[in-house]
Amino acid sequence: MSNVTGLTCVICDKTYPADFAGYVCTDHGNEGILDVRYDYARIAGSWTKADLDANRNRTMWRYRPLMPVRPDAPVPPLTVGGTPMYDAAPLAADLGIARVWVKDEGRQPTASLKDRASAMAVVKAQEREAEVITTASTGNAAAALSGICASVGQKNVIFVPKTAPEAKIAQLLAYGSTVALVNGNYDAAFELCLLAAEEYGWFNRNTGFNPFMTEGKKTAGLEILEDLEWNPPDAIFVSVGDGSIIGGVHKAMKDAVGLGWIEKVPRIYGIQSDGSDFMVQAFESGEDVLTKAPISAATLADSISADLPRDRIKAMAAVTETNGAYIRVSDDDILAAVPVMARGSGVFAEPAGAAAYAGLVEAVNRGLVTATDEVVVLSTGNGLKDIAGAMKAVAAAGTKPMYVDPNLEALKMAMQKGTNE
Numbered sequence: 001m002s003n004v005t006g007l008t009c010v011i012c013d014k015t016y017p018a019d020f021a022g023y024v025c026t027d028h029g030n031e032g033i034l035d036v037r038y039d040y041a042r043i044a045g046s047w048t049k050a051d052l053d054a055n056r057n058r059t060m061w062r063y064r065p066l067m068p069v070r071p072d073a074p075v076p077p078l079t080v081g082g083t084p085m086y087d088a089a090p091l092a093a094d095l096g097i098a099r100v101w102v103k104d105e106g107r108q109p110t111a112s113l114k115d116r117a118s119a120m121a122v123v124k125a126q127e128r129e130a131e132v133i134t135t136a137s138t139g140n141a142a143a144a145l146s147g148i149c150a151s152v153g154q155k156n157v158i159f160v161p162k163t164a165p166e167a168k169i170a171q172l173l174a175y176g177s178t179v180a181l182v183n184g185n186y187d188a189a190f191e192l193c194l195l196a197a198e199e200y201g202w203f204n205r206n207t208g209f210n211p212f213m214t215e216g217k218k219t220a221g222l223e224i225l226e227d228l229e230w231n232p233p234d235a236i237f238v239s240v241g242d243g244s245i246i247g248g249v250h251k252a253m254k255d256a257v258g259l260g261w262i263e264k265v266p267r268i269y270g271i272q273s274d275g276s277d278f279m280v281q282a283f284e285s286g287e288d289v290l291t292k293a294p295i296s297a298a299t300l301a302d303s304i305s306a307d308l309p310r311d312r313i314k315a316m317a318a319v320t321e322t323n324g325a326y327i328r329v330s331d332d333d334i335l336a337a338v339p340v341m342a343r344g345s346g347v348f349a350e351p352a353g354a355a356a357y358a359g360l361v362e363a364v365n366r367g368l369v370t371a372t373d374e375v376v377v378l379s380t381g382n383g384l385k386d387i388a389g390a391m392k393a394v395a396a397a398g399t400k401p402m403y404v405d406p407n408l409e410a411l412k413m414a415m416q417k418g419t420n421e
């Protein structure tokens with residue numbers, strides 16, 4: 001078996017055995033998300049930083065002792081994890097802070113961080129010999145599940161809002177998933193998917209429901225720490241929809257503390273659009289996220305649009321237990337961040353990815369991040385995921401191409417006009 005000691009409800013602390021066949025706490029239903037617990041003493045006794053150094057497998061599976069899978073469980077062939085983290089000196093200079101690293105999750109096989117969770121979902125589903133896997137998604141979790149299922153020939157059924165960006169829908173269709181384009185928002189797709197999974201007995205990958213998704217996503221946090229040789233940054237910026245990524249980043253920090261591999265935990269900042277700010281509202285008002293009513297979300301950063309963040313309990317703890325904050329940015333700020341981040345780091349992000357950078361700008365303005373701070377921006381998805389968003393962003397930045405006839409004279413005139421402007 002793995003090093004898992006049990007699955008603990010985030011509401012009541014009731015603990016279920018490691019091989020529990022359900023997804024959520026039987027006393028708390030869909031809100032009773034389970035947290036996977038590990039025997040850190042046992043893991044630390046047989047696994048060291050030096051073992052990790054010697055491991056040439058650069059994928060997320062290099063952290064297998066900290067994952068809820070058997071040591072010999074087969075994993076999908078796509079290369080998930082091992083994404084680069086760049087020291088973006090121009091951005092740090094712009095902001096007047098010590099250092100900015102950008103971790104580029106757009107480099108994953110289906111171009112977003114969600115591959116980490118979907119790879120985990122496929123392993124768990126195959127462990128249970130599930131015939132079909134399903135998920136609802138704003139687009140990226142679906143594309144990730146779709147691609148990873150394709151790599152192992154696993155049947156899957158996907159529910160996405162029909163308004164999802166075309167590139168994400170194209171991925172689903174190319175990979176050959178059964179695709180339901182739901183006439184409603186993400187929250188409606190989520191509810192329908194839960195009903196369908198129950199009705200048909202499908203393996204359910206949904207975020208903020210399936211307890212193993214966070215355990216896949218946390219590998220991004222472990223990579224951040226390992227890349228920095230277990231010297232944690234001062235702060236990590238993460239955009240938040242359902243709150244599962246931020247919960248995963250927090251889990252990585254708790255795992256590393258549990259193993260005695262780090263002492264200081266970075267401040268974790270959650271970033272939301274002002275059109276989808278459930279977590280920011282709760283952070284500011286102190287309202288209990290469990291009982292707070294859903295909002296009506298609307299943002300062009302589709303990946304972080306959620307009326308009711310499904311993983312909100314873990315998401316709030318990630319910020320409050322690390323002395324971080326929830327920060328609200330406008331859609332205009334998010335759009336502005338797309339070219340700024342692309343030009344200052346070379347990483348071209350979709351709006352939800354750039355939102356984390358917009359949050360860093362706001363944090364600097366508010367004095368939450370200061371001159372000596374070294375921060376990581378988690379760029380969660382590739383800019384090619386949402387071309388309409390990218391074109392809006394460059395238009396807002398006033399960036400225009402030159403239109404030229406194919407001769408040198410015309411080019412010279414255009415160049416001169418360009419530089420005279």
Ligand SMILES: *Cc1c(COP(=O)(O)O)cnc(C)c1O
Nearest residue numbers: 140241242243244245303380381
């Ligand atoms: C899913 C997603 C997020 C938000 O993650 P949550 O776990 O829903 O908070 C942010 N950015 C991108 C690109 C995503 O796909």
Ligand SMILES: [Zn+2]
Nearest residue numbers: 009012025028
């Ligand atoms: Zn419970």
